[in-house]
Amino acid sequence: MADWQTLTDDLARQGYVAAPDLAMALALAVALGRPLLLEGAAGVGKTEVARALAAAREARLIRLQCYEGLDASHAIYEWNYQRQLLAIRASAEAGETGKAVEERIFSEDYLLKRPLLEAITQEMPPVLLIDEIDRADEEFEAYLLEVLSDFQITIPELGTITATARPIVILTANGTRDLSDALRRRCLYAYVDYPDRATEIAIIASRCPQIEAHLAAQIVGFVQSVRKEELEKKPGIAEMLDFAAALAGLGVNDLTDDPVILQASLATLLKTQRDRANFTTEVAQRLAGVAA
Amino acid sequence: MTRVTKFATRDAGPAARVAGFMAHLRGNGLRLGVGEAETALAALAQVQASNPAEARMALRAVCTGSADEARAFDAMFDAFWLNGGRVATRMAPGGDANLSHTRSTATAEGPEAAGAGERHAPDGSDEGQAEGGGEGRLVATGVDSLMKKDLRDIVSREDIAQAERVAQALGRALRDRRSRRRRAARKGAQIDLRRALRQSLATGGEPLHLPRRTRPDRPVKIAALCDVSGSMVAYARPFLAFLVGLMRHDATADAYLFHTRLVRITEAMRDPDPMRTLNKLTLLSDGFGGGSRIGENLTRFARTYARRFVDGRTIVFILSDGYDTGEGAEIGDALVELKRRGCRIVWLNPLAGWADYAPVAQGMAAALPHLDAFHPANTLDRIAALAQELDRI
Numbered sequence: 001m002a003d004w005q006t007l008t009d010d011l012a013r014q015g016y017v018a019a020p021d022l023a024m025a026l027a028l029a030v031a032l033g034r035p036l037l038l039e040g041a042a043g044v045g046k047t048e049v050a051r052a053l054a055a056a057r058e059a060r061l062i063r064l065q066c067y068e069g070l071d072a073s074h075a076i077y078e079w080n081y082q083r084q085l086l087a088i089r090a091s092a093e094a095g096e097t098g099k100a101v102e103e104r105i106f107s108e109d110y111l112l113k114r115p116l117l118e119a120i121t122q123e124m125p126p127v128l129l130i131d132e133i134d135r136a137d138e139e140f141e142a143y144l145l146e147v148l149s150d151f152q153i154t155i156p157e158l159g160t161i162t163a164t165a166r167p168i169v170i171l172t173a174n175g176t177r178d179l180s181d182a183l184r185r186r187c188l189y190a191y192v193d194y195p196d197r198a199t200e201i202a203i204i205a206s207r208c209p210q211i212e213a214h215l216a217a218q219i220v221g222f223v224q225s226v227r228k229e230e231l232e233k234k235p236g237i238a239e240m241l242d243f244a245a246a247l248a249g250l251g252v253n254d255l256t257d258d259p260v261i262l263q264a265s266l267a268t269l270l271k272t273q274r275d276r277a278n279f280t281t282e283v284a285q286r287l288a289g290v291a292a
Numbered sequence: 293m294t295r296v297t298k299f300a301t302r303d304a305g306p307a308a309r310v311a312g313f314m315a316h317l318r319g320n321g322l323r324l325g326v327g328e329a330e331t332a333l334a335a336l337a338q339v340q341a342s343n344p345a346e347a348r349m350a351l352r353a354v355c356t357g358s359a360d361e362a363r364a365f366d367a368m369f370d371a372f373w374l375n376g377g378r379v380a381t382r383m384a385p386g387g388d389a390n391l392s393h394t395r396s397t398a399t400a401e402g403p404e405a406a407g408a409g410e411r412h413a414p415d416g417s418d419e420g421q422a423e424g425g426g427e428g429r430l431v432a433t434g435v436d437s438l439m440k441k442d443l444r445d446i447v448s449r450e451d452i453a454q455a456e457r458v459a460q461a462l463g464r465a466l467r468d469r470r471s472r473r474r475r476a477a478r479k480g481a482q483i484d485l486r487r488a489l490r491q492s493l494a495t496g497g498e499p500l501h502l503p504r505r506t507r508p509d510r511p512v513k514i515a516a517l518c519d520v521s522g523s524m525v526a527y528a529r530p531f532l533a534f535l536v537g538l539m540r541h542d543a544t545a546d547a548y549l550f551h552t553r554l555v556r557i558t559e560a561m562r563d564p565d566p567m568r569t570l571n572k573l574t575l576l577s578d579g580f581g582g583g584s585r586i587g588e589n590l591t592r593f594a595r596t597y598a599r600r601f602v603d604g605r606t607i608v609f610i611l612s613d614g615y616d617t618g619e620g621a622e623i624g625d626a627l628v629e630l631k632r633r634g635c636r637i638v639w640l641n642p643l644a645g646w647a648d649y650a651p652v653a654q655g656m657a658a659a660l661p662h663l664d665a666f667h668p669a670n671t672l673d674r675i676a677a678l679a680q681e682l683d684r685i
Contacts, residue, residue, distance in 0.1 A: 088497035177634030184357035
């Protein structure tokens with residue numbers, strides 16, 4: 001069996017149902033040692049796939065959440081100033097020489113590793129998830145390119161730290177801004193779309209096994225038609241699972257049974273006031289009727 | 293469609309075919325280099341390359357880099373690998389070049405494949421053409437436009453002096469305070485521990501001097517696009533004065549005119565004499581008073597200049613009345629595309645100053661949801677009043 005099929009099965013064992021495209025891209029990223037860029041709408045399971053991959057490989061997941069203004073001291077390393085100060089005080093009383101103190105307080109013991117440095121100093125190759133890279137600004141993107149191509153980081157006081165194990169790098173983006181061509185070229189690419197009907201039913205079966213096949217099919221049909229409506233924020237897979245769990249918790253066996261319960265459980269799917277207001281009982285019943 | 297392409301038996305082998313496929317993709321506008329070809333081969337070695345479904349997925353992961361490319365990839369893949377022996381596709385010349393020359397030495401293969409790539413290159417790089425073409429055409433038509441309106445009759449020196457003050461006020465209002473990085477500064481809210489510690493070593497661990505750091509203001513770039521179509525002539529005075537004032541005040545600002553075409557006027561505006569700048573503007577705005585294709589021009593802007601000059605710290609000003617001779621919906625699409633650069637968009641509409649104006653023009657209605665701000669502006673004073681409101685975006 002090919003690598004990517006094995007990987008699909010491994011991910012399935014972690015409760016992640018991966019489309020063939022995505023599994024292939026992941027398998028190639030692992031085999032070729034290239035970073036993988038995942039793009040897609042919010043809530044299609046981009047972050048989750050990294051988690052599942054880490055669990056499947058029994059590797060550590062190191063996550064770097066990007067935001068605007070993210071800088072080196074949060075992404076790479078920072079000195080532990082408080083410890084350094086204490087060490088200087090203690091050494092003054094012990095009568096240590098200045099040179100010895102300096103060597104000691106700028107050693108690895110006093111270094112706070114942030115995700116990027118952490119990821120390249122592991123013994124086992126970890127999964128490094130760089131989440132929402134499009135939120136970080138362009139300077140950081142450029143710096144990241146350097147780290148991703150050399151897998152080494154230079155700290156002025158310590159020297160250059162080279163990777164002991166190459167992490168499997170997964171970047172996610174959901175289109176806050178365009179990414180640079182340089183970054184896109186460096187990475188393999190997969191576009192993660194909302195799953196098709198069969199996949200989504202498989203996801204329910206794997207995550208909420210207590211739900212019967214009949215209701216699962218109805219839920220998926222309903223959620224997929226909700227996504228086709230004009231909404232400010234389309235429900236993702238996590239919302240769909242919440243919705244399914246809510247229905248299961250309320251003891252619903254058939255979507256069309258009780259309009260009031262259906263309307264109430266929409267709170268798990270629709271997350272803005274305007275969407276909620278537009279989604280009247282009639283609309284919900286029409287979609288539920290079609291789904292059933 | 294589903295039959296695998298039959299390559300000639302004297303074909304040079306899988307590596308050459310992949311190179312041919314890369315040239316085919318390049319011809320269809322994907323930006324791929326030698327590095328990608330190498331990765332593609334490495335990727336194919338990892339899968340069962342003889343299985344079309346697997347090869348398709350592997351090559352898609354390597355060769356595409358954005359959602360649009362990923363969507364278009366299937367058709368390109370089919371055209372090259374699964375055309376069932378037909379050679380009538382776009383790829384035919386490149387493929388033939390590869391095949392017919394394999395009887396010569398193996399080294400002839402490389403340059404030949406590259407040649408096929410180049411032959412396609414002009415298709416892919418029409419952005420470059422559009423830019424070059426735009427400026428070239430200006431020179432050619434500059435002469436007869438002299439007979440048209442002279443902007444020096446419309447805008448006076450005093451106007452420009454006032455506009456410069458307006459631009460200055462705007463510039464102050466638009467300073468970006470979003471930076472979260474901190475930089476060393478003499479007065480700052482936070483102590484720079486790293487430096488403090490470093491310096492304290494010299495004084496035996498006593499931090500005698502406390503360096504500080506602060507969040508610097510980040511400069512905002514302005515890109516202004518001014519509509520100079522017929523319906524805008526009445527408002528040309530404040531808008532052109534504003535453009536000139538803006539460019540004279542702010543060295544990083546960027547300016548464009550559009551009517552039926554889009555023209556970058558940034559270089560022309562960098563002239564110490566404001567009246568000479570106006571004269572140049574007159575020459576550049578050939579077609580002043582004609583129809584306007586706002587959607588088309590905004591799309592062109594988003595795809596060409598914006599890639600170079602617009603980023604997350606840019607504010608794009610569009611000075612236009614929103615009357616478009618093209619499709620209204622195109623404006624919306626263009627703004628979405630522009631927005632993806634991370635910029636903020638402000639639309640200044642002269643008509644909005646009227647008592648009961650409603651943005652019903654098709655183009656304006658399509659644009660509204662994508663704007664960060666929409667303001668009336670029919671005189672310089674109105675533009676000056678924007679400073680407070682723009683403070684918020």
